[in-house]
Amino acid sequence: MPPYDDWNKIDDEEDEELQDMSAYEGKRDVILFCIDCSESMLELREDPNYEDVQTCHVYTALEAAMQIQKKKIISGPNDSVGILLFNTTRKSEANRRQGSEIKRGTFVYQSIAPLNAPKIQELIQLLDAAREDPNKLRDTCPPLTGKRIPLGDVFTSCNWVLRDSAPKIATKRIFLITDSDEPHSGPGGHQLITSARTTLIDLTQAGVTVEPFFISTPEKPFDVSKCYSSILLPNDLEDENDQDQGPAILSESISITRIEDLLSQMRFHEVPKRALFSIPFQFADGFTIGIKGYGLVTEQKKGTYKYFVDLGDRMEVAEVRTVYIDEDRQVEIDKSKIVFGPDLGSATAADEDEDEEESGASGTRAVKAGYRPFYTAEEVRSFRTLGLEPGIKLLGFKDRSELSFEDNIKHSQFIYPDEMTYSGSKRTFSALLKAMIKKKKIGLVLTLTRRNASPIFCALLPQEEKVDEGGWTDPAGFHLIPLPFADDIREAPIQEAFRASDDLKDAARAWIDKLSVKNGTYPPDSYPNPALAYHNAQLQASAFREQYDPDSFEDLTEPKYEMIHKRAGKLLQAWKEAVASDESANVVVATTGSKRKADIAVDEAEIRSKYDAGTLGKLRVDQLKEFLKAKSLQVSGKKAELVERVAEWLDAH
Known part of the structure; x- marks a missing residue:
């Protein structure tokens, strides 16, 4: 198995232990809209939303791309978006500059670049012009007539566009939009399908995900089994080598019956599936697989504020940096040299000098009794992690019935195998999942998701893949449920009430x-x-x-x-x-009210003033007893005895 050197990319010490959102904010997202511009996509149809207005599928796809860009410029201003058109005869200098690997029949309408308002406004102007002139899109991107380019060439062009323009550390996705369910209908179609699948595997290994959006109309229903089931990779846990019945059939949910659903489907896929952590899963000594963890519930908040510097002719984003300054020397201090310790009082200068001499002589940090011990950042981190490395260790199994509803006190996370780190992770993960579902078991694991987190015990709840009536799929995997400690659960008060008939x-x-x-x-x-x-x-x-x-x-x-x-x-x-x-x-349930306890606190000055005035007898018995108790005197006897005992104490003091 390959070594797992980079356990985690998150080093911020201030992050929360299990709900770390820095992975969502720091990693960029890249979307390349790959839109088919064939004759059928440019065919004019009546607009379902406006009367006496004609539209086409390309217009709807470009409008969806524009809406996603407008939304992302607020929610993800650091993300990048591009638009690639295929099955078109349009050429440009940009294609030639991209290199010879940009295949014929493809056109880069918008190169991948960070989102900006002028770029989106240019697309808005094209859509406005197409609304006035329905043939505007056909003139802008003339379609290929009589043929279609192979999907392998489309994926190759996408690969080169992403490789040349997209950031290296980013989530890269391709939104493929087409209405052709059989692009390789001519001779040699089987070889073209094999070539397209090989190219797609190369994209996947480079970290690129293809999200298909197949347009289906009542006149021309889309059949994914004709071609795309043999090209697109399945999303289940089954290993391709273990499938004896050929390639998996894609779900019909990716076929959009109504063109109005295109934007809503894209919004569902707009947020990328970013992993919160990527750590090893240890079954036993020397038996480890790789997994990725995902957060299923995330609160969407307002974007972080930024500071700008007015340079006169323009505004620049100010870079925020934290610097530690030595107050005595007024110089910057290296963060790695800062030590931590509890504040137990300040020592004198002579004591500090003596400590430094002892420390320098022995080579250790000598700490006197009553003074604070100091620890480095690495030692403090080891206290928190108990010296463990990030990972999940399987401890055993329990019956599923032993997992109670009240055990779920925090948001669970979803783990999925990571084949890129350990070969065979998907196959092993699938075997464990099926065995636990069959035997109705849950797993008990020791979990440390990040270097600066604390290890906790979690339950592994298996989930079988399910498809509901709407076409949405519950993926197969494990829910990682943090188990509570004893003091995390409080017994609920039992109250009786009337039941409805x-x-x-x-x-x-x-x-x-x-x-x-x-x-x-x-x-x-x-x-x-x-x-x-x-x-x-x-x-x-x-x-x-x-x-x-x-x-x-x-x-x-x-x-x-x-x-x-x-x-x-x-x-x-x-x-x-x-x-x-x-x-x-x-009916109102009668409840017994609790009596308020009387205030019996009496100030000593007040008692002495009553003693001087000869009115100690006006004090209550409980007040006299409270005073005698505070002075460690006997509190038994009648009120006259208590008054006499108080007077004797006041005479003596």
Whole structure:
């Protein structure tokens, strides 16, 4: 097995242990839109949203690319986007400068570069012109007639565009948009399919992912089994060498029946699947595979603020850097030379000089009793990690029934095999997953995700691959659930209450069924945070120098009251009347109130003033006892005895 030298790329000591978002913010994302410009894609159709307006699939694809760029310029300003058109006869000097590997029939409309407003405005102007003149796109990118270029050439051009322009450390993806389900229909189609798959494997090994968006219409349904099932790589855990029935069939969910769904599908794939950590998974001594961990739940927040420097003619982003300064010498101190220690009081200068002499003589750090010990940053990190290296170590297995619901006190993470670090990881991972699902077991592991985290015990909950009715797939893998310590769980107080009758439950169930979410799932992408969406809309208008109208903002989370009353208004009214007429709904549970404890604290000066005035008898018994108790005197006896005992103490003091 190859060595695993670079366990983790994150070294920031201030990160949280399990919810580290620096991987999302620091790593760039690169998207190359690869759009088919064939005759069928440029064929004019009636626009479903506007009357007497014609459009085409290329226009919709470019509009989706523009919308993604406008959204990314706010959420990911450091990301890069490019547009490659294929099956077109257009040529340019940019293609020649890219090199001879840019195949004929492909055209780089927008080279991969960081997002900027002028670049997006240029695309907006093209779309506006195409809206006025439906033939504008055909004139801009004339299609190839009578033939199509092989997909292998398309992937080769994409590879060279990404290699020449994309950052080396980035998440690279290709959004392939086409309506042709059989591009290699001519002679030699089998060889072209093999060549395309080989080129795609080269892309995958270079860290590039292909996200297909197949356009299907009622007149021309898209059949993925004709060609693309033999080209695109499967996403399951099965190893290709273990499949006896040929290549896996792609899911029909990637075939878009309605062209309006193209943008919503792209928004779903807009956020890249970035791994939070990449660490080894140790089954036993000498038996290790590689895995990657992903966060399933992440809160989307406003972008980080930046400082700008006014240089007169332009504004430049200020570079923020933290520097440690020696107050005595006013010079910069190397961060690696800083030591840490608890603050136990300051020592005198003579003691410090004596400590330095002893330390220099013996070569060790001598610390006197009562003075603070010092530790280096590496030693402090070792205290936190207990000297362990990042990784997951399998300790054993338990029955699935032993994992309780209340054990999940933090967001779990999802782990998936990493074939690039250890060969055979996917096959071994799949075998363990199937065995645990079959035997209904969970795993118990010791986990350290990063060098600056603390090791914790976690449960490995296996998940089998499932496909729901909507076409979305739950991938196969393990949920890494942090197990709580004993003091993390509190016993819930048991309170008795009146239970609703069966008639009330049926009345409530009637209107709940009418207002349930479609398919029983909640799509978070369809209901964005209104405060965040309003903030981003204003930033977007400012970036493109557009006038923003606050009244045009639509809060998608606001309940649709008219629809609610239309669907379940009568059922809600019947349920409210049933609740009002139910006797148990108007009963209040009697609770015993706790008496407030009287304040018995009495100041000594007040007691002495009453002693001088001869009014000690006006004090209560509990106040006299509290005073005697504070003076370590006897508190037994009647009130007269207590008053006499207090007076004797005051006489003596």
